[in-house]
Amino acid sequence: MRFLDYMSTGPGRVIRAAAGLVLMLAGAALGGGWWALAAAGLLPLATGVFNVCPISPLFGRSWRGNACRSSSSAGRSV
Numbered sequence: 466m467r468f469l470d471y472m473s474t475g476p477g478r479v480i481r482a483a484a485g486l487v488l489m490l491a492g493a494a495l496g497g498g499w500w501a502l503a504a505a506g507l508l509p510l511a512t513g514v515f516n517v518c519p520i521s522p523l524f525g526r527s528w529r530g531n532a533c534r535s536s537s538s539a540g541r542s543v
Contacts, residue, residue: 466524469518473518478513478530479488481509481511482488482513484506484509485509485512485513486506488502489506489507491506492497492504492506517529517530
């Protein structure tokens with residue numbers, strides 16, 4: 466799946482981490498019940514920082530970004 470291939474690359478990791486950070490900052494700035502948004506931002510931030518993808522196993526891939534990239538590039542002809 467192209468989306469998972471992209472999200473396991475360096476720019477995909479940066480996008481996930483940045484999105485998580487934005488969610489956390491927005492939740493913290495809005496306060497009140499919006500703290501749940503800040504807590505939800507921990508998941509994309511952590512997946513970007515630690516190079517894991519929790520939805521990859523649903524598609525028969527490894528949850529680790531390095532293994533996901535190597536399996537997707539092995540199936541391509543150069």
